[in-house]
Amino acid sequence: MSLLALHNINKTFGPLKALTDLSFEVGHSEVVGLLGDNGAGKSTTVNMISGIHRPSSGYISVDGQRQDFANRRDSAEAGIETIYQNTALVDCLSISRNIFLGRELTDRFGFLDLKQMREIAMQVLESAVHISGINSPDKLVGDLSGGQKQAVAIARAVFFKRRVLLLDEPTSALSVRETEALLHQVLKLKSEGVSSVLVTHNLYHAYQVCDRFVIMSHGTKVFDVAKADTTIEELTQHVVLT
Amino acid sequence: MTEMTHDRAATPRRTAAQRLHDLLSMPAGAILLVFVLVQIACIAGGLLFPDDFRYLSPANMGIMMRSVPVLGCLALGAGMLMIAGEFDLSIGSVYTFTAVVMAMLVGNGVDAFLAAPAGLLIGAAIGLLNGALTLRFNLPSFIVTLGGLLFWRGAVLLLNGAIQVRFDPNPVFNELFSGTILGINAAFIWFIALCLVFYALLHRHRFGNHVFATGGNRSAATAIGVNTNRIKLMAFAIAGFMAAFAGILATTRVGSVQPGQGTGLELQAIAACVIGGLSLRGGRGSILGVFLGVMLIFTITDVLLLLRAPGFYLDMFIASLIVVASIFNHGLDRRGAST
Numbered sequence: 001m002s003l004l005a006l007h008n009i010n011k012t013f014g015p016l017k018a019l020t021d022l023s024f025e026v027g028h029s030e031v032v033g034l035l036g037d038n039g040a041g042k043s044t045t046v047n048m049i050s051g052i053h054r055p056s057s058g059y060i061s062v063d064g065q066r067q068d069f070a071n072r073r074d075s076a077e078a079g080i081e082t083i084y085q086n087t088a089l090v091d092c093l094s095i096s097r098n099i100f101l102g103r104e105l106t107d108r109f110g111f112l113d114l115k116q117m118r119e120i121a122m123q124v125l126e127s128a129v130h131i132s133g134i135n136s137p138d139k140l141v142g143d144l145s146g147g148q149k150q151a152v153a154i155a156r157a158v159f160f161k162r163r164v165l166l167l168d169e170p171t172s173a174l175s176v177r178e179t180e181a182l183l184h185q186v187l188k189l190k191s192e193g194v195s196s197v198l199v200t201h202n203l204y205h206a207y208q209v210c211d212r213f214v215i216m217s218h219g220t221k222v223f224d225v226a227k228a229d230t231t232i233e234e235l236t237q238h239v240v241l242t
Numbered sequence: 243m244t245e246m247t248h249d250r251a252a253t254p255r256r257t258a259a260q261r262l263h264d265l266l267s268m269p270a271g272a273i274l275l276v277f278v279l280v281q282i283a284c285i286a287g288g289l290l291f292p293d294d295f296r297y298l299s300p301a302n303m304g305i306m307m308r309s310v311p312v313l314g315c316l317a318l319g320a321g322m323l324m325i326a327g328e329f330d331l332s333i334g335s336v337y338t339f340t341a342v343v344m345a346m347l348v349g350n351g352v353d354a355f356l357a358a359p360a361g362l363l364i365g366a367a368i369g370l371l372n373g374a375l376t377l378r379f380n381l382p383s384f385i386v387t388l389g390g391l392l393f394w395r396g397a398v399l400l401l402n403g404a405i406q407v408r409f410d411p412n413p414v415f416n417e418l419f420s421g422t423i424l425g426i427n428a429a430f431i432w433f434i435a436l437c438l439v440f441y442a443l444l445h446r447h448r449f450g451n452h453v454f455a456t457g458g459n460r461s462a463a464t465a466i467g468v469n470t471n472r473i474k475l476m477a478f479a480i481a482g483f484m485a486a487f488a489g490i491l492a493t494t495r496v497g498s499v500q501p502g503q504g505t506g507l508e509l510q511a512i513a514a515c516v517i518g519g520l521s522l523r524g525g526r527g528s529i530l531g532v533f534l535g536v537m538l539i540f541t542i543t544d545v546l547l548l549l550r551a552p553g554f555y556l557d558m559f560i561a562s563l564i565v566v567a568s569i570f571n572h573g574l575d576r577r578g579a580s581t
Contacts, residue, residue, distance in 0.1 A: 052465075073467040088465040092458035092525040093451070101455055102467040104448045111447050 369482020
């Protein structure tokens, strides 16, 4: 059974039809590349899976269970974490406060357990995410580089035991080295049983790590293929020509 | 802040320059440094010239402690709202309006212990209204609360005309809000207690974390599942509540309400916040900064009065302080809750 599946999803915004009869699946420990040119409907799809938009018809399932995500918290509870282009972090807060934002460790009066939050943050950053240069969980996120920020966002996902990471254009703001580190991280998480959906229009980055490719155009799926059965040339053709 | 001092103790091999840099990059570090220097200068001056510069005299201390709390309470509320990324220009008018309502209720035989909570509730409700209008219609809170400033100032005149209202509560109430406990003014004790409450709320509580997140990066906070609208509404309500509380302190101290008394106070409160290192764009600041901002305004005012400087010097000094503080803070604009 697939981990995450979209079933015949349509989405309209007023007169605009953003998604048409979109179906695809993400298996356990699988990295799927969601590809397509600008305007193909990738971002709408991501927002749908993370609970920001609701499908006009069709549905999403996790472990075969039909889901109805009303907001991002619902999708997070189902084990899905979205890591956005401009990563959803607050620059003026420290790393540990960012990792626990919205899910703070508190006593029963709501006061923060700062000590434990710092210790866990440091542990997660050290063990789960290997990005050099982060040496204190008290550092402000605003002082980090693009790659370090994404590392913090991934650390957050890892700590909260997410099973699917949705990475929306993760490499667009990264240096070459940071990109390598990120792609490596995706593979490492896969070996630990975490699936990823890499949303990108950079075919080369996707080709490095993905097991399967879903290509979208004009709000629907036009191609769905395993890496073993395709080449980067064929993928390029489908992105460009459909 | 305690964490930071702890960290520094753990790594003793820092140079003085690094320590200074650390201090200055703390959200309220620079203002703390200025405040301590000003205090040292004033205390030294008071000790050296006890007759000419009566800074340390009990009378002067008493005046300070009575003047600080009103602006202080306004600034605490305004500051929390600013960190959440919004303004409230109406707090000066709300402060007068709720005080007039409270004084009139007491004048009509209602017990002050019922009238005061009524004033606080009205303050919070006006704050909520400001917040609801701002968020529902997606307007700048600057505009909405500018409307509030004029509206509630007018409402004061509508309610009671341009005459002062006497406030004559029962003695227990009087003692509680303007009495003296162990030589310290009760209003000042209220202010310190509220500073501690706000510190716990903003820097040690989940709510404060969400306030910083809302003001610092609203879309990120929303994406993570923080209900930013609710946080902003609560911050607006707190600002209104604190305005009403400042009204209670001022009214109890003076024993009457002047219809024009709150004019300009909202700007002074925002000035105190800016001097204390809060960013006008939200997401940055600390309660220590707000406290020091208020204290510094009054210390400098006090010093100029003791030196018998003409009144217009006061405004010019405060003005310079605001601009210098903003220039300094601009370079550190990304700094916020450091722990």
